[in-house]
Amino acid sequence: MPSIFTEILSGRAPASFVYRxxxxxxxxxxxxxxxxxxxxxxxxxxxxxxxxSPDTVKHLAAVAQEVGGALQRSDPTITGLNWLMCDGxxxxxxVPHVHLHVIPRRQGDGLRFGGRSRKAARAELDAWAxxxxxxxxxxx
Ligand code: AMP
Numbered sequence: 504m505p506s507i508f509t510e511i512l513s514g515r516a517p518a519s520f521v522y523r524x525x526x527x528x529x530x531x532x533x534x535x536x537x538x539x540x541x542x543x544x545x546x547x548x549x550x551x552x553x554x555x556s557p558d559t560v561k562h563l564a565a566v567a568q569e570v571g572g573a574l575q576r577s578d579p580t581i582t583g584l585n586w587l588m589c590d591g592x593x594x595x596x597x598v599p600h601v602h603l604h605v606i607p608r609r610q611g612d613g614l615r616f617g618g619r620s621r622k623a624a625r626a627e628l629d630a631w632a633x634x635x636x637x638x639x640x641x642x643x
Contacts (some may be wrong), residue, residue: 508600519632550599573638583608
């Protein structure tokens with residue numbers, strides 16, 4: 504059965520997109536651990552990192568790097584980033600389609616991983632996506 508990310512990538516489910524090319528897309532996490540939390544996702548449907556080609560993995564990382572830069576340019580309170588990938592159910596993976604979390608960190612935010620977070624309003628996610636996409640387009 505296709506995962507929710509395949510539904511999003513094929514346009515059958517909504518998402519707040521920041522970036523998309525032939526290999527990789529980035530959109531806002533629906534239940535952000537912090538404001539601006541993005542997911543970078545290969546277009547190819549693959550549950551596990553080991554099944555992706557090295558070129559796709561490299562591009563995924565390059566796009567995550569760009570998204571992280573754009574996040575920091577879009578909000579000066581973002582002073583750090585966490586990258587997180589849960590690869591396999593035993594590693595905490597809930598959506599069986601590879602994704603790299605890019606999680607903004609702010610000084611003293613006290614963020615803890617592993618808890619549940621609330622779903623954000625679509626308008627809020629769209630506003631973040633617009634802001635980040637604008638800064639992405641400014642990259643050197
Ligand atoms: P993981 O535990 O690494 O598999 O995390 C899956 C992530 O996907 C969680 O942070 C969810 O909030 C996020 N997620 C689930 N459904 C959606 C959706 N429809 N749009 C955006 N993010 C989603």
